[in-house]
Amino acid sequence: MIDLSLLADGGVGWLDASGPSSHLVLSTRIRLARNLAGRVFQGRNSETEREDILSVVERAARESVLLRRATKFRLDRLERTDRQLLHERHLVSKELAGLDADGRVRSGASVLVQDRIGVMLNEEDHLRIQGLHSGFALEATYAEVDRLDAELGQRLAFAFHPEFGYLTSCPTNVGTGLRASVLIHLPGLVLTKEISKVLQGLAQVGLTFRGLYGEGSEVVGNFFQLSNQTTLGSSEHELLDHLGKMVRQVMDYEEQARQVLLRDAPAIIEDKVWRAYGLLRYARALSFEEAMNLLSGVRLGVGVSLIPDVAMYTLNKLLVYTQPAHLAVAEGVAPTDADLPIRRARFVRKVLESEVGRRG
Amino acid sequence: MSCDQCREREAVIHLTQIVNEQVTTLHLCERCAAEKGVESPSGVVKTPLGSFLAAMGKNLPETEPTPRSSETCNRCGGSLQDFRESGRLGCPECYRWFEVPIRDLLRRLHGSTHHVGERYAEQGSAPAEVRIESADLREQLRLAVETENFELAAELRDRLRVLE
Numbered sequence: 239m240i241d242l243s244l245l246a247d248g249g250v251g252w253l254d255a256s257g258p259s260s261h262l263v264l265s266t267r268i269r270l271a272r273n274l275a276g277r278v279f280q281g282r283n284s285e286t287e288r289e290d291i292l293s294v295v296e297r298a299a300r301e302s303v304l305l306r307r308a309t310k311f312r313l314d315r316l317e318r319t320d321r322q323l324l325h326e327r328h329l330v331s332k333e334l335a336g337l338d339a340d341g342r343v344r345s346g347a348s349v350l351v352q353d354r355i356g357v358m359l360n361e362e363d364h365l366r367i368q369g370l371h372s373g374f375a376l377e378a379t380y381a382e383v384d385r386l387d388a389e390l391g392q393r394l395a396f397a398f399h400p401e402f403g404y405l406t407s408c409p410t411n412v413g414t415g416l417r418a419s420v421l422i423h424l425p426g427l428v429l430t431k432e433i434s435k436v437l438q439g440l441a442q443v444g445l446t447f448r449g450l451y452g453e454g455s456e457v458v459g460n461f462f463q464l465s466n467q468t469t470l471g472s473s474e475h476e477l478l479d480h481l482g483k484m485v486r487q488v489m490d491y492e493e494q495a496r497q498v499l500l501r502d503a504p505a506i507i508e509d510k511v512w513r514a515y516g517l518l519r520y521a522r523a524l525s526f527e528e529a530m531n532l533l534s535g536v537r538l539g540v541g542v543s544l545i546p547d548v549a550m551y552t553l554n555k556l557l558v559y560t561q562p563a564h565l566a567v568a569e570g571v572a573p574t575d576a577d578l579p580i581r582r583a584r585f586v587r588k589v590l591e592s593e594v595g596r597r598g
Numbered sequence: 599m600s601c602d603q604c605r606e607r608e609a610v611i612h613l614t615q616i617v618n619e620q621v622t623t624l625h626l627c628e629r630c631a632a633e634k635g636v637e638s639p640s641g642v643v644k645t646p647l648g649s650f651l652a653a654m655g656k657n658l659p660e661t662e663p664t665p666r667s668s669e670t671c672n673r674c675g676g677s678l679q680d681f682r683e684s685g686r687l688g689c690p691e692c693y694r695w696f697e698v699p700i701r702d703l704l705r706r707l708h709g710s711t712h713h714v715g716e717r718y719a720e721q722g723s724a725p726a727e728v729r730i731e732s733a734d735l736r737e738q739l740r741l742a743v744e745t746e747n748f749e750l751a752a753e754l755r756d757r758l759r760v761l762e
Contacts, residue, residue, distance in 0.1 A: 273690060275690060276690070277689070277690075278673070278674045278688055278689040279674075279686060279687060279688060279689055279690075280686075281684060281686040281688065282674050282675075282676060282688045282689065339608065339610040362686070377740055378737070378740060381733055381736055381737040381740065382737070384716070384729075384733045385730060385733040385734065385737075387716075388719075388729040388730045388733060389730060391718060391719060392719075392727075392730075396718050397690035398717070398718035399690070399693055399694075399713075401711060401712060401713065402693055402700075402704065402711065402713055403713025403715060403717075404713070404718065405690045405693050407686045407687060408685055408686055408687070409687065409700065409703055409704060409707060410707055412693075412704065412708075412713075413708065413713045413715065414713070414715040414716065416715070449623075456623040456625065457623060468707070468708040468709065468710075469708065470704060470707075470708035470710050470711070470712075470713055471708050471709055471710025471711075471712060471713075471714065472710075472714065472715070473714050473715040473716070474715045474716055477715075
């Protein structure tokens with residue numbers, strides 16, 4: 239079993255709900271795709287080459303300020319539950335964790351993590367420099383990621399083309415290599431059925447959306463990851479400004495949708511959020527999907543001040559710790575355990591009881 | 599996660615649809631997906647570039663010095679055919695070797711072929727040092743503005759201007 243306590247904040251600093259606009263935005267993530275010059279990309283390289291990349295980059299990281307004390311996890315040497323745990327914590331991608339359909343972990347697949355930043359190694363690109371902050375914090379996240387990129391770039395030769403910019407294994411990432419994602423909760427737009435219009439609008443301005451776990455994941459609990467689609471032809475700051483403007487607009491739409499719901503259907507909304515709270519508080523078995531949807535309802539209730547005394551931090555914590563691998567590890571069972579829904583309901587009741595007190 | 603259709607096999611395709619303003623996601627195994635007419639992951643779905651790749655090179659005028667599908671990169675041995683299948687290039691050199699079709703692809707993907715962002719500065723070079731320092735200053739500036747320390751912010755802004 240891996241020890242996530244090795245990380246200063248257990249790698250969950252992003253869920254402390256301390257960041258800007260935390261009632262709507264859970265986290266901001268930025269990654270930069272980088273490859274080492276003169277080496278073939280991951281898809282065509284060998285185990286030996288991946289080991290070599292790992293040691294070259296790790297050496298550079300240990301000399302840097304930002305990753306000097308980084309904790310290293312070798313995904314290729316971890317059990318599936320541990321890999322899933324790191325993925326659920328948003329520290330590694332599904333691909334790196336070997337949780338894709340084929341279920342294989344690539345040799346050399348690793349991640350270095352220190353505080354809110356890190357670097358995935360031997361992912362689709364040799365390096366995926368990443369930063370993850372609580373709330374809506376594009377600038378602060380980019381400042382750290384940019385600095386780490388500069389620090390590593392001083393010690394490593396990156397593949398760079400004068401016209402195309404940073405070269406990546408997939409041409410969809412070429413140029414800046416930058417993908418910024420904002421994980422946002424939009425129950426108001428879903429309930430008022432405005433969401434598809436908003437998502438279509440975003441597509442028209444070059445943005446895209448994904449589910450809770452990024453690429454290839456489905457939308458659960460009304461959480462959407464909004465991110466830039468293109469990476470070439472605009473500077474990093476232009477990409478971030480554009481995404482930031484659009485996210486602020488979506489946040490306004492969401493607030494408006496909530497006002498409309500409270501104005502036109504107050505009784506229905508009140509019933510919906512309290513019903514979600516009641517189920518979380520008293521249910522005896524909860525699937526992950528159901529827990530996510532109920533948490534979304536309660537989150538909405540707290541956001542519009544219908545449910546007092548529940549902290550966003552408590553809800554974020556439940557969101558992370560009720561995920562299959564987290565729950566399984568906490569309970570000392572396998573993530574496939576048949577009793578997991580019962581254990582999940584018990585866990586949720588316990589947290590709500592101790593953190594919210596008896597009321598409602 | 600099991601398939602929404604047969605509830606037996608593992609779902610490998612996650613299809614998000616927007617119908618009548620409702621976003622729904624279908625989780626399907628390969629067989630049920632094929633029955634529903636959704637491309638299997640071994641087909642186009644695997645590469646998000648699907649149609650781009652299929653069309654790549656086809657519409658180019660004959661006279662352009664386009665490498666043939668069978669031609670391979672002299673560094674990694676990858677061909678355009680490999681790229682069409684996997685959606686991934688073999689190595690940085692592929693971008694030079696297949697420059698013409700790649701430029702065409704980039705234009706369609708990004709609406710541009712010219713990188714205008716951060717430029718890679720050689721190891722230990724002055725520009726790299728400047729970038730680290732300016733990233734530091736920018737972060738300090740952000741904090742100064744956030745804490746409404748405008749005197750410090752003004753000073754930091756001046757230093758940034760000199761640096762950049």
